[in-house]
Amino acid sequence: MENFPLLSLIAFLPAVGAVGIMFAPKASSNLPRQIALGSALVSFALSLVMLAAFDRDATFQFTERVEWLPDLGISYFLGVDGIAVLLIVLTTLLSLISIVWSWDTVKDRQREYYIAMLLLETGMIGVFMALDLFIFYIFWELMLIPMALLIGVWGSSNRVYAAIKFFLYTLFGSLLMLVGIVATYQAYYNQTGERTLDILRLQEGVALGAYGSTFQFWVFAAFFIAFAVKVPMFPFHTWLPDAHVEAPTAASVILAAVMLKMGGYGLLRFNLPLFPEGSADWTPVIVTLSIIGIIYGALVALVQPDMKKLVAYSSVSHMGFVTLGLFIGNLQGMDGAMLVMLAHGFNTGGLFLCIGVIYERAHTRNISAFGGIASRMPKWAAYFMIFMFASIGLPGLSGFVGEFLVALGTWDYNPWAALITFSVVIFAAWYMMWMFQRVVFGRASGEAPDVGDTQLLPSERDELAALGGGHNEGAEHGTYDTGGHGGLQPRPVSGGDHGRVDHDEETGGYPTHEGQIDSSKWADLTLKESLTLFPLAALTIIFGIYPKPLLAIVEPSFQAILEGAQRVVGN
Amino acid sequence: MSLELIVPDFGLVWPQFVVFLTAIVLSLADAFLPKHLHYRWLTAISLVGYSLGLLLLFGQNGEDRSTFYGLFRADGLTIFLTLVILAAAILTVFISASYIEHLEGRMPIGEFYTLLAFAVLGALLTASAGDLVMLFVGIELSSLATYILTAFAKRRVTALEGALKYFLLGIFASAILLYGMAWVYGSSGTTDLDEIAVQIQGVIAGQDNLDASLLLGLLLVIVGLGFKMAAVPFHFWTPDAYDGAPTPVTGFMSVVPKAAAFAAAVRILIQGLGPLRDDWVQVIAILALVTMVFGNIVAVSQRNVKRMLAYSSIAHTGYMLAGLAAYRAQEGFGTGDGDANQGVSSVLYYLLAYTFMNIGAFAIVVWIQHRGRGMELEDFNGLASVHPLPAAAMTVFMISLMGIPPTIGFYGKYYVIVALIDTDLLWLALAIVLMSAVSAFFYLRVVATMYFSEGQASRTQVQTPLLNVGIAAMVIAVFALGLFSTPIIDLADTWNGALTLAAQTTP
Numbered sequence A: 001m002e003n004f005p006l007l008s009l010i011a012f013l014p015a016v017g018a019v020g021i022m023f024a025p026k027a028s029s030n031l032p033r034q035i036a037l038g039s040a041l042v043s044f045a046l047s048l049v050m051l052a053a054f055d056r057d058a059t060f061q062f063t064e065r066v067e068w069l070p071d072l073g074i075s076y077f078l079g080v081d082g083i084a085v086l087l088i089v090l091t092t093l094l095s096l097i098s099i100v101w102s103w104d105t106v107k108d109r110q111r112e113y114y115i116a117m118l119l120l121e122t123g124m125i126g127v128f129m130a131l132d133l134f135i136f137y138i139f140w141e142l143m144l145i146p147m148a149l150l151i152g153v154w155g156s157s158n159r160v161y162a163a164i165k166f167f168l169y170t171l172f173g174s175l176l177m178l179v180g181i182v183a184t185y186q187a188y189y190n191q192t193g194e195r196t197l198d199i200l201r202l203q204e205g206v207a208l209g210a211y212g213s214t215f216q217f218w219v220f221a222a223f224f225i226a227f228a229v230k231v232p233m234f235p236f237h238t239w240l241p242d243a244h245v246e247a248p249t250a251a252s253v254i255l256a257a258v259m260l261k262m263g264g265y266g267l268l269r270f271n272l273p274l275f276p277e278g279s280a281d282w283t284p285v286i287v288t289l290s291i292i293g294i295i296y297g298a299l300v301a302l303v304q305p306d307m308k309k310l311v312a313y314s315s316v317s318h319m320g321f322v323t324l325g326l327f328i329g330n331l332q333g334m335d336g337a338m339l340v341m342l343a344h345g346f347n348t349g350g351l352f353l354c355i356g357v358i359y360e361r362a363h364t365r366n367i368s369a370f371g372g373i374a375s376r377m378p379k380w381a382a383y384f385m386i387f388m389f390a391s392i393g394l395p396g397l398s399g400f401v402g403e404f405l406v407a408l409g410t411w412d413y414n415p416w417a418a419l420i421t422f423s424v425v426i427f428a429a430w431y432m433m434w435m436f437q438r439v440v441f442g443r444a445s446g447e448a449p450d451v452g453d454t455q456l457l458p459s460e461r462d463e464l465a466a467l468g469g470g471h472n473e474g475a476e477h478g479t480y481d482t483g484g485h486g487g488l489q490p491r492p493v494s495g496g497d498h499g500r501v502d503h504d505e506e507t508g509g510y511p512t513h514e515g516q517i518d519s520s521k522w523a524d525l526t527l528k529e530s531l532t533l534f535p536l537a538a539l540t541i542i543f544g545i546y547p548k549p550l551l552a553i554v555e556p557s558f559q560a561i562l563e564g565a566q567r568v569v570g571n
Numbered sequence B: 001m002s003l004e005l006i007v008p009d010f011g012l013v014w015p016q017f018v019v020f021l022t023a024i025v026l027s028l029a030d031a032f033l034p035k036h037l038h039y040r041w042l043t044a045i046s047l048v049g050y051s052l053g054l055l056l057l058f059g060q061n062g063e064d065r066s067t068f069y070g071l072f073r074a075d076g077l078t079i080f081l082t083l084v085i086l087a088a089a090i091l092t093v094f095i096s097a098s099y100i101e102h103l104e105g106r107m108p109i110g111e112f113y114t115l116l117a118f119a120v121l122g123a124l125l126t127a128s129a130g131d132l133v134m135l136f137v138g139i140e141l142s143s144l145a146t147y148i149l150t151a152f153a154k155r156r157v158t159a160l161e162g163a164l165k166y167f168l169l170g171i172f173a174s175a176i177l178l179y180g181m182a183w184v185y186g187s188s189g190t191t192d193l194d195e196i197a198v199q200i201q202g203v204i205a206g207q208d209n210l211d212a213s214l215l216l217g218l219l220l221v222i223v224g225l226g227f228k229m230a231a232v233p234f235h236f237w238t239p240d241a242y243d244g245a246p247t248p249v250t251g252f253m254s255v256v257p258k259a260a261a262f263a264a265a266v267r268i269l270i271q272g273l274g275p276l277r278d279d280w281v282q283v284i285a286i287l288a289l290v291t292m293v294f295g296n297i298v299a300v301s302q303r304n305v306k307r308m309l310a311y312s313s314i315a316h317t318g319y320m321l322a323g324l325a326a327y328r329a330q331e332g333f334g335t336g337d338g339d340a341n342q343g344v345s346s347v348l349y350y351l352l353a354y355t356f357m358n359i360g361a362f363a364i365v366v367w368i369q370h371r372g373r374g375m376e377l378e379d380f381n382g383l384a385s386v387h388p389l390p391a392a393a394m395t396v397f398m399i400s401l402m403g404i405p406p407t408i409g410f411y412g413k414y415y416v417i418v419a420l421i422d423t424d425l426l427w428l429a430l431a432i433v434l435m436s437a438v439s440a441f442f443y444l445r446v447v448a449t450m451y452f453s454e455g456q457a458s459r460t461q462v463q464t465p466l467l468n469v470g471i472a473a474m475v476i477a478v479f480a481l482g483l484f485s486t487p488i489i490d491l492a493d494t495w496n497g498a499l500t501l502a503a504q505t506t507p
Helices: A006-023 A031-052 A082-105 A110-129 A133-142 A144-154 A159-192 A199-208 A213-230 A239-246 A249-274 A276-302 A307-327 A331-362 A378-392 A398-413 A415-440 A458-468 A527-545 A548-569 B010-032 B035-058 B076-102 B109-127 B132-150 B157-188 B193-205 B212-228 B238-244 B247-253 B256-272 B274-300 B305-325 B342-370 B388-402 B408-422 B426-452 B465-483 B485-504
Strands: A061-069 A074-080 B065-067 B072-074
Touching: A006 A031, A006 A061, A006 A074, A006 A082, A006 A110, A031 A082, A031 A110, A061 B485, A074 A082, A074 A110, A074 A133, A082 A110, A082 A249, A082 A331, A082 A527, A082 A548, A110 A133, A110 A144, A110 A249, A133 A144, A133 A159, A133 A199, A133 B408, A144 A159, A144 A249, A144 B426, A159 A199, A159 A213, A159 A239, A159 B408, A159 B426, A199 A249, A199 A548, A213 A249, A213 A276, A239 A249, A239 A307, A249 A276, A249 A307, A249 A331, A249 A548, A276 A307, A276 A415, A276 A548, A307 A331, A307 A398, A307 A415, A331 A378, A331 A398, A331 A527, A331 A548, A378 A398, A378 A415, A378 A527, A398 A415, A398 A527, B010 B035, B010 B065, B010 B072, B010 B076, B010 B109, B035 B076, B035 B109, B072 B076, B076 B109, B076 B247, B076 B256, B076 B342, B076 B465, B076 B485, B109 B132, B109 B256, B132 B157, B132 B247, B132 B256, B157 B193, B157 B212, B157 B238, B193 B256, B193 B274, B212 B256, B212 B274, B238 B247, B238 B305, B247 B256, B247 B305, B247 B342, B256 B274, B256 B305, B256 B342, B274 B305, B274 B426, B305 B342, B305 B408, B305 B426, B342 B388, B342 B408, B342 B465, B342 B485, B388 B408, B388 B426, B388 B465, B408 B426, B408 B465, B465 B485
Parallel strands: none
Antiparallel strands: A061 A074, B065 B072
């Protein structure tokens, strides 16, 4: 069992599935998605096995190593520590959920879609496992093309612009990282005479003094830019709103829930351990940018008319917590950052899925077009509420613990910074709950105003009067379906083609009454949609109440990183 | 000097000799075979000839030897470059057979293959040259054949214009190169490259500043070679020549003459003028920077895919020049790979990678031209929905040209960057990286057009088996050669042994 290549299996099973789809006979329309589902499922199961078999310490486990290009010091080296384990399970879970989601929502060019999803999954999992800088870079770049294709082919109206922007931004950052990688390789070689790109060996170089102060300053920056684009940190975040909005739902989920974590992971795996002095030098800048990002993301989210863009900016805000937590140099901060990462994965993934549910029905994401969905789809509203509150950071749900720990750690670093950070929670509540109220509560179109409502607008009073007057004084509550009152018949809509691909205008839904969507014909959550939402909601609640198992897995690694940093920086 | 006749070691020249024989057989067959057999037989003869040359190459070991009075060198550089050039030749035959025969007014295929063979032969001779004269002969042979090949689509005005520009600038370049070689000969008293290195060491050992004649010779040689390899600012013939030539010829032109020019550059600058390293490294580095910046930035504005690929060729020349600039002379040469100089190896590796990905990109253009489409970006609209496999192949070549792993283009760039940082040319490494990001824009534009736009069906339905095989082979090579880089890198490294001859004969 020692040499069983578990990690390679987890990473490459989706790629094998992709190859399988490529060779599947063109006629069968079920086979691609079945293969995709199968690969994702097995990968997920194996990742759970890996989680169960993981020892809670700071070592890298399940390592696999094959010499590849010895002249350049490159070997195929995989291994996981606590941080990687959790992120890999997150990746496989969310990929599985995305593929289940895409089951009936992607209709044309299915084969290419699932091939892209599976290749993307391989790239993502590989990034978390790679312990050789070259392999890391390969997996990092591997994700670019499938994601760009997913956004550009199956996305919304402005998808080509978003796809190209995403691609060029990320590529630019990665290329700078490449120079950093080679520079690190060279510095280690100059110090020890050994050519290697093995991360563990390069880390030993820190103690050997292979990396001078100036060197660390610049190479940290090179790596940092690549990860800052991915996180995304202000001011490198401008690709995110476009990419998230234009991507199809499943791709948005993966982008938000997994790909953003890679920036944080990269900072954790490379910038902190390899360049402790550089980290110390850059910390003030990073803390400042993080706090700006937190506030900026929240403020801009407040004014968004598009639901998905709102959630995208809230992601910018949340990821500010992550980078803040990582660089304030104490254990609470790092624990908090990790929990924020995981929680954000569940919550934002769930939020995008919920938005996807109503987008499938309405074909618009404009907040003002919605209203009163709770009365039509109570189950959906319940899920949406869970994810919404978790995103705000309500105690008892997963978002709270992480944010609290980060804020706590920031207090040790600088009380003023902590004050600002705490205050942003209010903004988060503001934009989220306001959006929630406008979309979920209120009056649905085609619905009569509530007779028992004591604060009717004059226009609403007129409507009620026109309907069949005389019901007004408190006797009964108005019914919520349209059948009873003669006048307010909903205009027939052809909505509900659940299978349509999203190639339409952003606001071009089926507006009926005052630009509102008619939601009366909408079914509540289908089985598939419940299947995708339930696990995330359950995880959010469970880890909101009891996050200790997660922390137990990652804390040894964090302590090792902190000790390494403190030893060098001289505490 | 003794007058003994030294019998040349013919065993060393078998690959080149086979190519020469192929050229002869092709011209004879063109004259004597009945017309209707030409296409099949001549293509077969070409392929057999080049493949045989490749096979004979594997029979040679890496020992450094010279023959023909030092005119011919059989060392690691020869072997590697012969491999690259013959591979390029085979791929060119694959992609050009059907094009020359059927498209653009039925060009004479016998003459095409013969000229191709001579162009290949010239390049091979350049790669294996041990002497300035041989270098010039090889370059001239290759260039003359290529000038004519450029004009092959003679009914198209752009073809004639491009060919004329290439020809005129090319002969100027050859004259400048020859003049530079004359000055070098004057300063050193010999045309044998190893001898030149020895003599020059003596010359510079004895004085505080360098002889102006030597520097002039160096400069003129760099200018002459710069024309041949399409470096900026000697590139002005490139866009028109590449645009005017038939597309498969463009693919050939972007690789083989460039490989020959780089072979000449390595031989002259490193083997011959190695002691002047400090003088020419800065020049080459600046040339590299200007070339890659210009090539990438102008390519962004191109709407014609063929022209875009022409400017991208210029950009890749820049990357290769950067690898060349990373040369560092080794004192007291050792045998371990620990101190191997990676500048030249990276150039060689990049040439191999470049062969596959560039000819591949042109092959796809040939493919769509066969189906009645043109070469503008609009002709690629929606290709992915109409012809998914060629679109996927083009995507592979585009991402390889961009330098994205796991394709071979990435390994090439990576190797060059490693070599540059090894010799503290960090600014050039950063330039490569930034320009790669810029290049992503126009490469990605092709991919985006293929996948994201609406397209229409092709006008012509035609079978192109040989072309398809070639494209498939190149796609596989782009992925596989990256994965199995080690033997290639080892082969590229064997060239470092060539320096020992010069170093050991120092008086």
